[in-house]
Amino acid sequence: MAPTKQAPTRQAITLKGSTNLVTEFFKYAVNTILFQRGVYPEDDFHMVKKYGQTVLVTQDLALENYLDKILKQVNKWLLTGGVTQLVLAIISKDTRTPLERWVFDINLVEQPAGSSEVPPPKPESEIQAEIRYILKQIVSTVTFLPIMDEPTVFNILAYTSESADIPADEWVDTDPLAIEASKSQQVKLRSFSTDVHRIEAMVAYRYDG
């Protein structure tokens, strides 16, 4: 299951395409979460047609740039297989307690060891449909996630391998912002996969029921 290092050399072109696809997915997923969970005011978002549906994307320049910077680095890590998980943590602004963790596992798709023939490439439309399902699911999580009535901030954590190339002055080691297990509920979301990557989503939220 652990990502293997030989993967990047397998299909260079597909890898790059897949990486961009995955990065793009993160962009829209993060935006959707920030909008749905009210981390930023609704007015900061505008509608964009994407994946055959409307997605709300921030038009706050500062936030846009911030996400761009992060995603650029994530893109690099994806190319080298350096990142295994991305977490979007939503934290209470005042108490700094983590309220929600949106976890995206990034796995490299391994070819079946026995079969020598390359499986037919997955059609883009199918990938898009899978992404669309995830985004829709994120939207629908609002129905069961606890209401956060306090102001919140977010943080994006990247779980990288020890060997990954890390721009030292830009990325720093950090706390996992874990939710105490006794107060945490987890819900597995859908996943999507390209020919190279497989993204599995999960949300954990604080629930003191």
Place this chain on the structure above:
Amino acid sequence: MAFTPKTPSRQRSRSETKTPLTPSMMNGISSMSLASPTKRQTNQRGAIADTISANPFISSRPSSPVKRTTSGALQITEALSKQANSGVIRKGGIESRLDVITHDYVPPPRTDPKRSKSTGTLQRDTRDRFITSRNADVGEVAATLELMHLSHSSSSPSHTARLASATGVPINKRILSYHEPPPPPSDTTLAAQRDAVRPLYARTGSLPTSTGATTNKSRKISTQPERVLDAPGMVDDFYLNLLSWSCLNVVAVALAENTYIWKADTGAVTHVGEAPEGSYVSSVSFSSDGMFLGVGCGTGEVELWDVETGQRLRSMSGHQGQIAALSWNNHILSSGCGDGSIWHHDVRVARHKVMELLGHTGEVCGLTWREDGELLASGGNDNVVNIWDGRIAESVTGSHVSAKWTKRNHTAAVKALAWCPWQPSLLASGGGTNDATINIWNSTTGARLHSLATSSQVTNIHWSPHRKEFLSTHGYPNNSIMIHAYPSMERVAEIRDAHDTRVLFCARSPGGDLVVTGAGDENLKFWRVWEVPKEKKGKGREKASSSTGILGIR
């Protein structure tokens, strides 16, 4: 050694996953459903916690199993432990056998004290050979997993690796975050401001486009004004009533301190008079015969002018505030004052004030008599609609009269009031910016028959005399004129941006086919919104023929 499943369902799921530490565990996680995340989770965590405590590779802990089954016991060879220490497990190698060991191994009794939470008997669990012990403590596992990111050196590498592979949670990884905190949300005061104006653009009925008009397919209503007149100096004040259209087809308009009349049939403009020095005209109203013009002033005087001669007949003083609303009932001129009082002036007698109605705590800005003079409706800045009995008591001056109906459903100032000409019990009222709602009342029963939320402040309402429709004029942001059907309350037509600023004043022609609107953009615009029905014309009734004659406009 006594652990018991909490619920039968748990047992079931356990039997499904016979080898919980192999990748099938992933399936277990994947199968977590929205419906019952807690239970399943408990399962997972329990299993993981076992693994953590039951680590066969820590050499300092010589295996001292309480119970060890004979099958599948694996010798810890040197090679194996080496492999384990390096944190690499070959696939399909010892993995499966390792699992067997793990499960058979029973953790030493010193394990986590929290576990004692749920204990039970082992007997009920015998069906499951693979998991002999299970930690039901929900709390520990996820936290443990997270902690391992920080201090993974404390656990053995093989165990970590296995865990990682089993749960998909990356161990041995660095957790990084971007060095800057995310930008704060945009200015909160800005958000508050947006909130304040939200009623203006996020109301029901406001369309995403701002172009022109929407008209029903069955009706074609001209979206262009029939005529535009210049009205320099028109005061942009919601509370005033500066337009009146008499039955003699004369339009009176007050421009600051001057009052003008415009004869619709000839197009001639006459300057009627000026407000007293230092004052301004705050309301105009024609008497029902069209011969006299009541003028309310900013300083509280109510003046009476002869339209024909342009002479001031009398000035009735006594009010302390601005007279924003006037309405005639034969010889009674009612005035609504800034202090909330409504006076009935008998214009024939010297002591003109014959009655005082006290029912508003805010400025009276809407006042209209029913045509038969039985009821008077008033609306105020205190968001109240009052309906008064129209009879003048003989010696009531000084005694307190209360309104027949008091309606407090509006949430903003009520300026727009109109009695229905073809169903006398109907009164339409419209609220200001925060309300933007048109309510239709039955003045007999006091019931609210309809309520219609519009997209912006309602400044005027007029019923059509010929159709089951009424017209409303509106303020920001659309500055529109709307025509609604009654009783369906459907919007028949909307003329967007009828004026450049909010449409404040509106008067209906005596023929009932035209309305004139005035606004702060200093224009008077005439709109042909209704047709005078043709059959009336055919019958040759006097009024119908006059509508093309003296009731037409040039």
